[in-house]
Amino acid sequence: MRKTIILIFIAGIFYLPASSQIVIHINAGSRAAYGTYQNLLVDINGECSYQRREVNGAVKDSTVFAISKSQLDSIFNKAEQLGFFQLNNRYDGGFADGAGIMVALNSGGKKKTVDLLNTDVAQINELVALINRMLQPQNIRIYYGQSSPQK
Amino acid sequence: MNRLLFFILLLACYFLLHSCATQQYANTIERDKDNACIVRIVVQLGVDGTDADVEAVSKEMEECFKSECFLPCENNKEKGCRVIMTAIVKKWSSIEPNDKSRYHMVTMVDDDGLPSRAMIGKANDAFGVSGTWRRGAHGHTYCHETMHFLGLPDRYCSRYFNAVTGIDSVENVCSPPPDPMEWKCCNTSAQLTRCGTPCQGHEHDMMAASLNPLSCENIRDVLSNAGFGNCPAECCSSNLAYDEFFTGPSYLHFDDKEESFGAVGATLSYTHWTNSKFGLTLDAGFYTKTEKEDDFKQKSNLFSIGVGVSYKPKLFGGVSKLDLTTHALIGMMNYTTKVELSGVGENKVSRSSISANLGADVSYRLNSKIDLRLLEVDYMPTFFGDGTENNYRVSTGVEIKFGK
Numbered sequence: 001m002r003k004t005i006i007l008i009f010i011a012g013i014f015y016l017p018a019s020s021q022i023v024i025h026i027n028a029g030s031r032a033a034y035g036t037y038q039n040l041l042v043d044i045n046g047e048c049s050y051q052r053r054e055v056n057g058a059v060k061d062s063t064v065f066a067i068s069k070s071q072l073d074s075i076f077n078k079a080e081q082l083g084f085f086q087l088n089n090r091y092d093g094g095f096a097d098g099a100g101i102m103v104a105l106n107s108g109g110k111k112k113t114v115d116l117l118n119t120d121v122a123q124i125n126e127l128v129a130l131i132n133r134m135l136q137p138q139n140i141r142i143y144y145g146q147s148s149p150q151k
Numbered sequence: 152m153n154r155l156l157f158f159i160l161l162l163a164c165y166f167l168l169h170s171c172a173t174q175q176y177a178n179t180i181e182r183d184k185d186n187a188c189i190v191r192i193v194v195q196l197g198v199d200g201t202d203a204d205v206e207a208v209s210k211e212m213e214e215c216f217k218s219e220c221f222l223p224c225e226n227n228k229e230k231g232c233r234v235i236m237t238a239i240v241k242k243w244s245s246i247e248p249n250d251k252s253r254y255h256m257v258t259m260v261d262d263d264g265l266p267s268r269a270m271i272g273k274a275n276d277a278f279g280v281s282g283t284w285r286r287g288a289h290g291h292t293y294c295h296e297t298m299h300f301l302g303l304p305d306r307y308c309s310r311y312f313n314a315v316t317g318i319d320s321v322e323n324v325c326s327p328p329p330d331p332m333e334w335k336c337c338n339t340s341a342q343l344t345r346c347g348t349p350c351q352g353h354e355h356d357m358m359a360a361s362l363n364p365l366s367c368e369n370i371r372d373v374l375s376n377a378g379f380g381n382c383p384a385e386c387c388s389s390n391l392a393y394d395e396f397f398t399g400p401s402y403l404h405f406d407d408k409e410e411s412f413g414a415v416g417a418t419l420s421y422t423h424w425t426n427s428k429f430g431l432t433l434d435a436g437f438y439t440k441t442e443k444e445d446d447f448k449q450k451s452n453l454f455s456i457g458v459g460v461s462y463k464p465k466l467f468g469g470v471s472k473l474d475l476t477t478h479a480l481i482g483m484m485n486y487t488t489k490v491e492l493s494g495v496g497e498n499k500v501s502r503s504s505i506s507a508n509l510g511a512d513v514s515y516r517l518n519s520k521i522d523l524r525l526l527e528v529d530y531m532p533t534f535f536g537d538g539t540e541n542n543y544r545v546s547t548g549v550e551i552k553f554g555k
Binding site: 022023024025027029030031032033034035036037039041051053055056094095096097098099102104105106111113118143144145 | 263264265266267268269270271282283289295296299304305307309311313314315316322337341342343344345346347348349359360361362
């Protein structure tokens, strides 16, 4: 009985981090001292946690949902296909304030983070477009100014 | 007389247009050519948007730049340099193609919830930079972004937490360091993945949070970056008081119930300006009119003298070389009439009356010593008879300043 408890405890120690391991983190929106940003965390099982909040301020929107394993795989496949892991770590448009996006992926232990600040990179736009299609049922759209608003 | 008035008005229009002409740079930071104790900051914004956008930006910039900033001397904080800021806002499509590089291009877009943005400009750089501004932006956002055009960086630090790598990274750092919270800036977490904090000493700075208004410190930062951080020694010891002489031709219209006529002559005035706004004035003039008809000749001479106060409301402000001065004087006017009739003789009558002088003039600064008084108009009532003579005087001429 004692051995069983120890085994369950040890298994639990290994299981818990694996179940909550974040494999996708997207932070999009304000890069100024004001405004709002969106935060999307996806764990290895497709469990998603989404928040939209003011910089240093209140949470304006929050939800938890899931995407399927195949959807998660398709994101990583798309990232591979777009050459996400070969992109620079940072792209800066040279503006103060404005908006940006951070996309961090962990694809089978291969980790990569790409930061865009007030600029567009086609591969990121395409990857985010795929993710936005998956988020559509939740009425969520990751937005960082990738399609310019009306002049 | 009408031709003279037309000429004066034409001249006034020319100088008015000239004083509002496009500046050399998108950011012009310079000492006033005629007064080293005045620093002028002129920023030119070309708004690529609707007429309403131009109006909104103009309105906010006017509000933002309305207060003047004072740059005190190191050795005497009561003396120093005056800083005057002006934003010239035009619709992008209305700017001449050759002038566009001398404007910061502001692309206006609908409010999509994201912050506006601007490139960091340089003082007296030949070319403007660009920005994208959201319509209906809150607080002092347009002013904040304009200060980026003028070279100011943001004054906050920020960090973000990467939940994939588990690493908390720096996004912006304070310059000069350290970041608040013992270099930490702020606390991030899996929930609060991005945070920011105003840099130390910038808690109420517009460049740390755009809800704060523009401060003199912001303006001094712009001047320091441009090499205008100190006030010249001449401004730290000089006396603000100076003397001004004016002389020029005048037309005086004498309007009595029984007789009304116009006389031409000259006006001479002296003003001792105790500071940049208030002065004591002594004004004198002589005006004459001669009428001849066969064997009849009538000569009317008017001599006026008045003393009182002058006031400059600084109506034009900004970079304009135009200046408006008002005055209120009290004194006397002497009216002498001499009638000669051939074969009969002559008759001379002289009368005096208390007179007032309420007037204003617009002058154009040629240099620190000389102004051109484009037009002066005075209402000069007198009381020779039972009623009031509602006289007026129109003058133009040259102002010469001493001790400035």
